[in-house]
Amino acid sequence: MSQSKNRKQQFLTSNPVCCFCGGVSPSEEPDHVPSRAFFTNRQWPEGYEFPACVTCNRASRHDEQVVAMLSRLYPESSNSADSAAIEKLMVAVSRNYPEVMEEMLPTLRQKRNAAKKYKLELQPGQTHADLPLLSVRGPLVNSAIHSFSRKLFCALYYKHAGQVLKSSGGIAVLWFSNLQIDEDKIPRELGNVLSGFPKLERSRTNLDDQFFYRWAIADTKEVAVFLAFFRRSFAILGYVHQQADRFELPLGATIIRPFQAE
Ligand SMILES: [Zn+2]
Structure with a gap:
């Protein structure tokens, strides 16, 4: 053995x-x-x-793949092997569970509302559309968590x-x-x-x-x-x-x- x-x-x-x-x-x-x-x-x-x-x-x-991906988003990694691993996870989730990726992409209105609620400041030259936010309140993300x-x-x-x-x-x-x-x-x-x-x-x-x-x-x-x-x-x-x-x-x-x- x-x-x-x-x-x-x-x-x-x-x-x-x-x-x-x-x-x-x-x-x-x-x-x-x-x-x-x-x-x-x-x-x-x-x-x-x-x-x-x-x-x-x-x-x-x-579900574990979705949660692992979410867990690795913040803080943003400066390590390239780490970034590559996260990208790989995102690709895997999009392939295995495309509905959940779709659910997480916020609309422009949701981004504006979140910016207001959490007092997120835009950087010079940045618009609300550029805010790196994912919406995590949808039913599929919740069920994965x-x-x-x-x-x-x-x-x-x-x-x-x-x-x-x-x-x-x-x-x-x-x-x-x-x-x-x-x-x-x-x-x-x-x-x-x-x-x-x-x-x-x-x-x-x-x-x-x-x-x-x-x-x-x-x-x-x-x-x-x-x-x-x-x-x-x-x-x-x-x-x-x-x-x-x-x-x-x-x-x-x-x-x-x-x-x-x-
Ligand atoms: Zn068992």
Whole structure:
């Protein structure tokens, strides 16, 4: 058996259950969450491999590609390999999921409104049409973020609670664009609650400028909260509960359930 095959087998032996579908399917493959496409040179953080069944591992590929692309837009990279990777992602999304690209291109009116609302200043010689804005409030982008959030929070819950989010569980998700983060829309009081800081690195290179989160978990492990940042592009807040029907919902949140295995 080759070394990597051996390592994979060891991983699946010590993580025998898929962490994305309620704890009822055996694990068959390691899944990287967030996927490697989120990271410069595909250098993902050590320890962010999760046990998945084949169905869950394949389930959200196109959605993950959309979210990875969004995550890499801000800050604009000056590194040419990075820019090439982002362009490649955009081409892939346009090919795999053309409707979502179309949905994200704002009209001139939307650009004008956004400029006014967020007090964006035009540079000399720039018109509103030139503003590098993407509209991220359409239903397809939202559904991509939600689908990615299911993976993300099932994974983080598994990592920090040491157990799978059960089929009865749920995740209440709220997300914030870079403009909303700048506007201070993330609830301040979370700062006092989220005392967990993970170590996100590979070969001692720190990766938290690309992906970073803070977390807290109840002693009973029934409830957990995570706030994850993706570069300076957006943030996702996830409240995880082992009993989805016991949620007290934060305003505007969407409830997402683990994949329900058939
Ligand atoms: Zn599964």
